[in-house]
Amino acid sequence: MPRLEQICENFTPDNTTRDFRLWCTTYPSPVFPVSVLQNGVKMTIEPPKGLKANLTGSFSTPPIADEGFLDSCGKGVLFRKLLFSLCLFHALLQERRLFGPLGWNIPYGFNASDLEISIQQLRMFLDENESVPFAALKYCVGACNYGGRVTDAKDRRTLNSILDRFFNDGVVAVDNFSLSESGIYTIPPSAETLEDFLAWIEALPLVAEPEIFGFHENANITKDAKETNTLFATILLTEGGGSSGGASSNADDAITSTATEILNKVPAEFDIEAARVKYPVRRDESMNTVLVQELGKFNNLTKLIKSSLISVIRACKGEVVMTGELEKFGHALEIGAIPSAWKTKSYPSFKSCAAYVADLLARLEFFGTWLEDKPPNSYWISAFFFSHAFFTASKQNLARKDAIPIDALGFRYEMVPPAASAEPPTVGVYGYGLFFEAARWDGDAKLLKDSYPKVLFSPAPLMLFEPKKIDRICHPPGCYSCPVYKTGDRRGVLATTGHSTNFIMDILVPSDKPESHWIQRGTALLSQLD
Known part of the structure; x- marks a missing residue:
């Protein structure tokens, strides 16, 4: 693997961004992502975007691109098949990040060093064993090299499930073994040289369909929506804070109107003492305790919502000082986002402000009916804090x-x-x-x-x-x-x-x-x- 100094030794401030992106495609980052300072310019190198570009990068850099490496293992045919499967596995893990939570609960920085050590272990295990030791390979690759970065239990389950698809008897025993349902991605049946692999990769689709990742076709919609939301969130961050007097007046009117509307919708707090009388602590009915605890949490939230709305209304009218905190609160109402002040006492939610208020009112109604009437026959699981x-x-x-x-x-x-x-x-x-x-x-x-x-x-x-x-x-x-x-x-x-x-x-x-x-x-x- 070339050092970053070798990759960037010819980079000068006169080079264009396009030149640097071409270098990034040729030399995948050994650390993902990594920032380096070269000739006074700070650069961030990321893996090539796209499954095809990622595979090309893996087969264009050491150790695979080293002369004679593909023939360095005693079991050449098996080694080349599993090598291609491992590189595709590596590319797939990195590309799943684009699909948000569908891909990984937590985005991980899998990088070229994970692939390099896995390749070296693959060659060593094949040279030292008569048959392919899949169990040992899966443990080293799935539990140590890549799995060592994974902190979420469900992500670890996902990684091992994907690895089972790329490391199995079919990969080594079946010619042209298919790694996807459509049969587009297969093990090269007769590739022996580096040029053979690169030609095979070149014939792959430029844009990978979701099926190679194991996704449903709807995953593309999820990916595009994620990118769009990220774009709009970034645009909102770049919005200027200055405005003219007339514009400021219009914004204050809009904030006041929104705050007043929400304030009129939020009901009074629950009577906790009445709840404790009607639903006392009982050994045979633990749900009573849960109800009282939930009512207390919702009371804390509604009190905060009301007090913050009253404060921002008074600030917009000039009755109190418009502090920086109130200004941020009003801006959140203006763009339809949940104010950060509410999140300190709220249940987790990524809804817009209007949808959040509607959801909150529905939860309050559910618990209000439970309090006034009797425990429901079926429970709305989402309503609970x-x-x-x-x-x-x-x-x-x-x-x-x-x-x-x-x-x-x-x-x-x-x-x-x-x-x-x-x-x-x-x-x-x-x-x-x-x-x-x-x-x-x-x-x-x-x-x-x-x-x-x-x-x-x-x-x-x-x-x-x-x-x-x-x-x-x-x-x-x-x-x-x-x-x-x-x-x-x-x-x-x-x-x-x-x-x-x-x-x-x-x-x-x-x-x-x-x-x-x-x-x-x-x-x-x-x-x-x-």
């Missing part, structure tokens, strides 16, 4: 009733028709309000199916969460362990459990396809949409 407490309480009722340690309990999941919620279940709870991303539920077949074209999200059915002893839970074969997240971003702070704080739980969903199919598609359940 802390849904983990809701699921824990549903298990705790059974644990206390039957004197079972709560750690010994799990959930049996069942998709049920909407009519089932006419009465509450004997054991457990009914839950609704989740959405499938990158999949849909087929109510007739009662199986998880691929999404319809151009339909990114589909509602999940009513679900029964039945707590049972873990050793007695029986699910039908072929279920997909589908992760449930609070938001579509899927990313959160890494908790001590090894999961993201955005992660809620895994739900087993019946499927007639292998689990790897849904893992590589990035299929998940979301409690709310953006």
Whole structure:
């Protein structure tokens, strides 16, 4: 691998950006991304964009481009097949970042050094063993070289699932082995020289279809939407802060109007004392405690919303000083974003301000009905600030009733028709309000199916969460362990459990396809949409 000084030794301030981008294509970055200072110019080198360009870069740089390297292994044919498969695997991991949370919950900086050490290990393992030691290779590549960067448990599952597709017996035993469903991406059947590989890569499509990544065709829409949102967010950041007096007056009027409208919609706080009287702490009903805790959190949020709206209205009228914090608050209302001040006491949300307020009012109505009437037959899972407490309480009722340690309990999941919620279940709870991303539920077949074209999200059915002893839970074969997240971003702070704080739980969903199919598609359940 050439050092950065070698890559950039001829770079001067007179070179154009286009010249430098061409060098970046020829020499993939050994660190992703990396900033270097050369002749007083700071440059950031990133991997070539596109699967084809990434493969070309891998086969155009050392060690693969070194003379005689392709023949340096005693098992030349096997080595060349697995080498191409490994390079395609490397390119695929880097390109999945473009698809946002569908690709990785957390974007990782996989780089050329990961590929280089994997190539050296591949050659060493082939030279030292009569047969291909796939288990050892997968461990070194998937758990150490690339997996060492992965911090999210679900991302690690995705990486290993992809690796299984590129490191298997078919790659070495079948000529022209297909690495994608369409058959476009295959192992070169007779490539022996570097020129053969480059010619094979040159014949690949310039733009890679989502199927090579394991995605549904809808993934292109997700990728384009992500890029568009990033562009508009960047444009908003470049918006100037200065304005004329007339424009400022118009902005103040718009902020006042928006703030007043929201203020009139937000209801009064819940009566916590009345809630504690009606739903006291009881050993046999842990859900009472969850309700009171949720009402307290929503009271804190609504108090903050009201006080901040009143303050910004008074500031726009000139009754109080327009501080920098209030100015940022008003600007957020003006562009339709959730004010950052609200996020300190709010549940996670990436909605616009109008959609956030509508969602908040719906949650308040759900808990208000529960408080005034009785516990619902089915629960809106998305309404809870802390849904983990809701699921824990549903298990705790059974644990206390039957004197079972709560750690010994799990959930049996069942998709049920909407009519089932006419009465509450004997054991457990009914839950609704989740959405499938990158999949849909087929109510007739009662199986998880691929999404319809151009339909990114589909509602999940009513679900029964039945707590049972873990050793007695029986699910039908072929279920997909589908992760449930609070938001579509899927990313959160890494908790001590090894999961993201955005992660809620895994739900087993019946499927007639292998689990790897849904893992590589990035299929998940979301409690709310953006």
